Amino acid sequence: MKNILVLTDFSENSTHAAAYALYFGKKIKANLSLCNAFQQPVAIPEMGGGMSFSAEEYTLVSDNSLLQLNQLKSFLNKQEENHHENGDFYPEINLISSLGNLSDVIKEVILNDNNVLIITGTHDNGGLSDIFLANNVTELIRDINFPLLVIPFNASFEPIDKIGFAIELQNEDLDIVAVRKLVSFAKPLKANIILIHIYNSQEEKHASERHLRRVLKAIGNKDKFPQITTKLFDGKTIEEGLNEVCKSAGIDLLSMVHQHHGFLSRVFSSGHTGHMTDHIHIPLLVLPHEPECVQ
Structure with a gap:
C-alpha cells in the first residue's frame, strides 16, 4: 500500500495541509503518516561547565508531541466522517513523533512504509511566494531528494484536473x-x-x-x-x-x-x-x- 508522509508542526497551516493530504490520499489510495519532529529540551548547566538535559523535560516534550498528533488524527477522522461514503477508500493514519532536525527525521523514516510523497504546508497564510520565502520548506526542497507537495493555506479541496x-x-x-x-x-x-x-x-x-x-x-x-x-x-x-x-x-x-x-x-x-x-x-x-x- 502506498503511503504519504505528512509533516506537521501543529500550526493552522500544517493542519490545513494534513486535511488536504487526507483528501489527496483518498484520491490516490494511499495511507498517511503524520510526522512531527520535536527539538531537544533546553540544556541545564552543570557544575564544572558541562550541560545536562532534564529527563522530565524530555518526557514532557515527547508526550506533548504524541498528544497533539493524536488530536490531529482525531480531527481528520471527524472531518472524514462527514464526507465518507460507502465504498470510498479511507486512508489508515499512522503517527510518527521523533526527536531531531526535520530533515534528519525525514531521511530516517522516508524509506519505510512505501512512502511515495511528502506533503507539507506553507509558512504563512499567503500564496505560493511563501513556499519560497519560508526557510523550513526551502531547506526541505534543497535537502530532501524526494517528491514534495507543498500546500498553500488557501488551497481548496478540489479535483486536480x-x-x-x-x-x-x-x-x-x-x-x-x-x-x-x-x-x-x-x-x-x-x-x-x-x-x-x-x-x-x-x-x-x-x-x-x-x-x-x-x-x-x-x-x-x-x-x-x-x-x-x-x-x-x-x-x-x-x-x-x-x-x-x-x-x-x-x-x-x-x-x-x-x-x-x-x-x-x-x-x-x-x-x-x-x-x-x-x-x-x-x-x-x-x-x-x-x-x-x-x-
Whole structure:
C-alpha cells in the first residue's frame, strides 16, 4: 500500500495541509503518516561547565508531541466522517513523533512504509511566494531528494484536473524521465498535463517546440489519461510567465523539478517571488532532479 508522509508542526497551516493530504490520499489510495519532529529540551548547566538535559523535560516534550498528533488524527477522522461514503477508500493514519532536525527525521523514516510523497504546508497564510520565502520548506526542497507537495493555506479541496509542469528544456533525456514520473503521479488523479516553457526569443521558441515534440514522441500515450499538451509563453520573467499560464489555462497544480540551475533555483534567487502571491494559490509539486530517493 502506498503511503504519504505528512509533516506537521501543529500550526493552522500544517493542519490545513494534513486535511488536504487526507483528501489527496483518498484520491490516490494511499495511507498517511503524520510526522512531527520535536527539538531537544533546553540544556541545564552543570557544575564544572558541562550541560545536562532534564529527563522530565524530555518526557514532557515527547508526550506533548504524541498528544497533539493524536488530536490531529482525531480531527481528520471527524472531518472524514462527514464526507465518507460507502465504498470510498479511507486512508489508515499512522503517527510518527521523533526527536531531531526535520530533515534528519525525514531521511530516517522516508524509506519505510512505501512512502511515495511528502506533503507539507506553507509558512504563512499567503500564496505560493511563501513556499519560497519560508526557510523550513526551502531547506526541505534543497535537502530532501524526494517528491514534495507543498500546500498553500488557501488551497481548496478540489479535483486536480490540470497539472502544469514548468519544464526547463535543458536536457532531453532528463525531461523525458521527469515527465514520465509526472505521468505516474497524474494517472490515479485522472488529470491532464500541460508542459509549460517560458521563452525569451523567437529563436528559443522554435528550438523549444522541436524539443517538446521529441519529448512527447518518446513518451507516447496509449491511455486515456493523462493527455499531455504543451504551452509556450513569452515572458520577461519566470514568475510572470507562470502566473499568466496558471490563470489562463486553469492549472490546478504546478510542478517543477528542483535543479541547481533550474526554474526553482532561479525563482529562489530572483527577488521577485512576492509577485506570485497575488495569482498562484495552488499546490506545488517539487520533483527531485535525481529520480531516486533521499540522499
